[in-house]
Each structure stands twice: as structure tokens, then as C-alpha cells.
Amino acid sequence: MCGVFGIYGHGEAANLTYLGLHALQHRGQESAGIVTTDGKQLFAHRAMGHVIDVFPQEQLARLHGGSAIGHVRYSTAGGSFLKNAQPIAVEYSRGSIAIGHNGNLTNAERLREKLEAQGSIFQSASDTEVIVHLVARSTQRAVEDRVADALNQVEGAFSLLALSPDTLVAVRDPRGIRPLCLGIVPGSPNAHVVASESTSFDLIGAEFVREIEPGEMIVINANGLKSSRPFESKPPKLCIFEYVYFARPDSTIDGISVYEARKNLGRKLAMEHPVEADVVIPVPDSGVPATIGYAEQAGLPFEMGLVRSHYIGRTFIEPEQRIRHFGVKLKLNAISRTLKGKRIIVVDDSIVRGTTSRKIVKMLRDAGAREVHFRISSPPNKWPCYYGIDTPTRSELIASNHSIEEINSYITTDSLAYLSLEGMVSAVTASRHGEAPAPLKTGDSARRLPIAPAAEEDHKTFCHACWSGDYPIEFRGEPAVRQMRLLEA
Numbered sequence: 001m002c003g004v005f006g007i008y009g010h011g012e013a014a015n016l017t018y019l020g021l022h023a024l025q026h027r028g029q030e031s032a033g034i035v036t037t038d039g040k041q042l043f044a045h046r047a048m049g050h051v052i053d054v055f056p057q058e059q060l061a062r063l064h065g066g067s068a069i070g071h072v073r074y075s076t077a078g079g080s081f082l083k084n085a086q087p088i089a090v091e092y093s094r095g096s097i098a099i100g101h102n103g104n105l106t107n108a109e110r111l112r113e114k115l116e117a118q119g120s121i122f123q124s125a126s127d128t129e130v131i132v133h134l135v136a137r138s139t140q141r142a143v144e145d146r147v148a149d150a151l152n153q154v155e156g157a158f159s160l161l162a163l164s165p166d167t168l169v170a171v172r173d174p175r176g177i178r179p180l181c182l183g184i185v186p187g188s189p190n191a192h193v194v195a196s197e198s199t200s201f202d203l204i205g206a207e208f209v210r211e212i213e214p215g216e217m218i219v220i221n222a223n224g225l226k227s228s229r230p231f232e233s234k235p236p237k238l239c240i241f242e243y244v245y246f247a248r249p250d251s252t253i254d255g256i257s258v259y260e261a262r263k264n265l266g267r268k269l270a271m272e273h274p275v276e277a278d279v280v281i282p283v284p285d286s287g288v289p290a291t292i293g294y295a296e297q298a299g300l301p302f303e304m305g306l307v308r309s310h311y312i313g314r315t316f317i318e319p320e321q322r323i324r325h326f327g328v329k330l331k332l333n334a335i336s337r338t339l340k341g342k343r344i345i346v347v348d349d350s351i352v353r354g355t356t357s358r359k360i361v362k363m364l365r366d367a368g369a370r371e372v373h374f375r376i377s378s379p380p381n382k383w384p385c386y387y388g389i390d391t392p393t394r395s396e397l398i399a400s401n402h403s404i405e406e407i408n409s410y411i412t413t414d415s416l417a418y419l420s421l422e423g424m425v426s427a428v429t430a431s432r433h434g435e436a437p438a439p440l441k442t443g444d445s446a447r448r449l450p451i452a453p454a455a456e457e458d459h460k461t462f463c464h465a466c467w468s469g470d471y472p473i474e475f476r477g478e479p480a481v482r483q484m485r486l487l488e489a
Contacts (some may be wrong), residue, residue, distance in 0.1 A: 002102040003027030003075040003196040006169040008220040010191040014063035019071040023200035030072035031085035035098035038065035046085040071100035092136040101128040103157030103388040125271040148230035157387035167221040170194040176214025176233040197251040204376040237472040240462040264427035265377040266293025273417035281305030283348040290377035291347040340368030354398040359410040378466040426454035
């Protein structure tokens with residue numbers, strides 16, 4: 001649950017990295033960091049908070065050089081502390097290196113114990129520091145070979161950037177679980193950029209070139225750009241949750257428009273679970289594209305029945321007099337004139353614990369809704385993610401130990417339905433093939449032709465472990481995690 005951005009060969013490396021991280025802020029809001037190089041040494045700054053707060057202009061001015069990597073973090077391994085912020089920059093026997101990493105390593109604890117037994121001293125709880133130690137201990141000479149040597153010892157998900165004084169390295173794990181893409185800056189022929197999502201290129205005026213392939217390593221230095229594949233080939237398993245919720249809707253990942261994928265998720269949801277209603281509303285903001293697709297497919301009006309506040313800070317002052325559902329009211333408010341007396345379909349991307357959904361339903365009924373039907377544009381979330389997205393343990397996921405009927409009763413909806421796993425995969429796959437029919441007119445009761453079922457090969461393309469429990473990476477040598485899975489099962 002992090003974002004990485006890197007640039008090589010541009011006079012405003014620090015400023016462009018700052019802007020690139022700003023476009024990736026949705027991937028992590030706990031801390032931010034930038035490391036730059038002037039070709040001889042590294043300059044680093046990391047702090048807790050949002051990008052705009054961490055990097056005032058005077059701080060950016062201290063980050064010298066023409067190459068940089070940056071990172072925004074939301075903790076999944078290690079707590080929310082400054083010591084765990086990235087990129088991690090160190091001095092070692094071969095010089096200097098900085099590393100920023102999106103993803104989780106499933107054998108990090110085993111490697112950490114082994115390194116500590118051999119004398120390594122860790123400063124943080126982040127699994128990224130394990131990679132730093134492995135790089136420092138490598139017997140290879142070139143920085144890219146040291147990085148490859150280190151990453152061949154780890155298991156799990158990693159989209160990773162490494163910066164030495166004269167080289168930028170970008171690597172995507174052999175299964176491609178987390179996204180990573182490559183671009184160039186027009187007018188600066190030697191300026192290359194890499195980022196978790198293509199939306200960061202739009203902000204700085206860079207041109208998207210291509211996705212970095214699963215298992216590919218890109219090395220950029222004075223000799224130009226070089227691509228290699230230093231890892232054993234594995235079947236690709238891109239995280240499908242990127243399309244459901246995590247990525248920005250204006251990004252394109254592995255050739256699929258996130259926005260079109262979410263609209264198709266809504267269309268498929270309407271095909272699978274229609275219901276008589278007067279209006280369709282989203283839970284903003286992540287539920288909006290799927291709601292548009294649902295409304296178009298169902299031929300029903302789309303309305304913004306809930307309005308979200310975009311000005312919520314990390315802390316707030318709660319009034320002494322207790323306000324019912326204060327936390328949800330701080331984020332969302334219902335528009336009574338839109339809802340009063342109506343039968344409402346509410347579209348959201350997921351239900352995790354169910355507590356927020358229950359409060360939203362209460363808010364909608366208080367605003368005058370006659371019926372409230374929840375439709376979820378993904379399957380029931382039953383399993384935790386171990387590859388870089390912060391999800392609760394299985395005992396905290398309401399769908400892991402309650403039926404849909406029980407969840408419907410708990411959140412007090414008139415009906416509740418989830419998109420099927422097949423429907424989710426087929427909707428995302430249809431977006432790759434450009435299946436986006438023209439919108440129906442409001443009130444048109446005609447149904448679209450169904451989105452074609454996903455081929456067996458399409459199912460194999462994605463990681464959907466948090467819905468199916470089918471984990472593509474085993475937890476070999478990780479007794480604590482393996483024991484946790486056994487207890488949860």
C-alpha cells in the first residue's frame with residue numbers, strides 16, 4: 001500500500017519527484033520521502049505526513065542533483081513511525097544506495113533472523129530494510145547486480161526503485177503483483193521516469209512508454225537504458241484489487257483503463273443483481289465509476305446522494321457532546337432532497353468490517369430513503385492480503401464468518417448483493433479488450449448484451465487471493481505467517 005516514483009537525468013529531479021509523489025498520494029498518506037543524487041553523493045529527506053507538508057520549497061531546494069527516487073507509505077509491514085519511512089538511504093562498503101519498495105516480502109522475518117544471527121543490526125521494522133542488508137552483503141560489483149542478487153533471495157511482492165550516485169534501478173517482481181511503468185520527459189531525451197501508476201506522468205508532462213514487465217529490471221545511467229530479466233520466470237499475477245479500489249481511476253495499468261474497468265464492474269454487477277429502484281447512488285469517491293456503469297446498464301438515474309468531505313486531516317476535535325455516528329458524518333453527508341421517499345441502490349467497492357456500511361444505511365434512512373439496496377462491485381472479502389495491501393485479519397473481515405444474509409441483516413439493508421468472482425475477472429478483462437458499449441438513455445429498460453465470460457487464462461492472470469483464498473506465493477520458511485493462516489482457517 002505504497003507508491004514509488006523515480007527520475008533520471010533531469011535538472012529538476014527533486015521538484016518533478018515531488019509532483020509525481022503528489023499524484024500517488026492515494027497510495028500512502030503516512031509518510032513521504034525523496035532521495036536525490038548529484039552524481040557523487042545522495043541527499044535525503046523523509047518525514048511523517050502528506051507530500052505537500054513534508055516538502056516545503058526550502059526543503060526541496062536542499063535536494064540537489066539530476067536524479068531522484070521518492071516514496072509515499074502506508075504501513076503494512078512495520079508500524080507508522082518515522083524510522084520506517086522510505087526511501088531508506090545508507091552508506092556501505094561499496095558506496096551509497098537508497099531503496100524504495102511497494103509490496104510485502106513473505107519471507108522477510110526468516111531473512112531478518114538469519115541476517116541478525118550473522119551480525120546485521122536493523123534500524124526499522126520495515127521489510128525493505130531486509131533488502132538493503134542483502135544488497136550491502138552481496139559480493140557482486142555493479143549496483144544492479146547487487147540488487148538482483150538481493151532480490152533473488154526474497155519472496156513476495158516488490159515494485160522497487162534503487163538509486164546509487166550514478167545509477168537508477170527499477171525492478172518488478174516475477175509475478176508482477178504490484179504495478180510499475182516507464183516514461184520519458186519530452187524535451188529531455190535522456191530523462192526517464194518510472195512510477196507505480198501512469199497518472200503521475202500526466203502531472204509532470206511525461207509520456208507513458210510502457211509497463212515494466214513482471215520479472216524485468218531496468219537500469220538507467222550514463223550509458224543509457226538497459227533491460228534485463230535476472231529472475232526465474234513465473235506466471236503473472238497482477239493484483240486485481242488495483243482495478244477495484246486501490247489505483248487512481250485516471251491510471252492505466254497493464255493496458256487496462258482503471259476507470260473503464262470500474263464502469264464495467266458496475267455494468268456486470270447490474271447484470272448479475274438487478275433490483276427495482278428509483279435511483280442509483282455511489283459511496284464516494286471510489287464507488288463512483290462502478291455506480292455510473294450500474295446506472296447505465298440498469299437504465300436508472302445516477303445521483304450523488306452522499307457528499308464526501310475532502311478536507312479531513314489526520315486529527316480532528318470531536319465535540320464534547322457526543323454526536324451519533326460522528327466519524328462517518330465527518331466524511332459523508334446525505335442529500336435529503338435527492339433521497340426522500342426513493343428506493344435507492346447504493347454501490348460501493350467493498351465491505352470490510354461492515355460498521356461503516358451500517359452507519360451509511362442509517363444515514364440514508366434518516367434522510368428519508370424508503371428502501372436501501374446495497375450492491376458491491378467485488379466479491380465478499382474473506383481473506384487478508386500478504387502482498388502489500390493493508391487488510392484486517394480474517395477474524396475482522398465480516399464476510400469471512402458471516403453469510404450474505406447475515407451481513408444484510410447487520411447493516412440493515414433491504415437487500416445486499418456482491419459481484420461474483422467470475423463477474424469481476426470478466427469485467428476487468430473486457431476493459432482490456434475495449435468492451436465498453438454506448439450508454440443507455442435514462443429510463444431505457446433494455447438490457448445490454450452480457451460481458452463475455454472470462455477465459456480460464458484470464459483468471460490465471462490476476463491475484464485475487466483476498467476474495468478466493470488462492471494465494472500465488474507460498475509462505476515457505478515463515479512460521480509466524482503460516483501459523484496465522486492455519487489459525488484463521
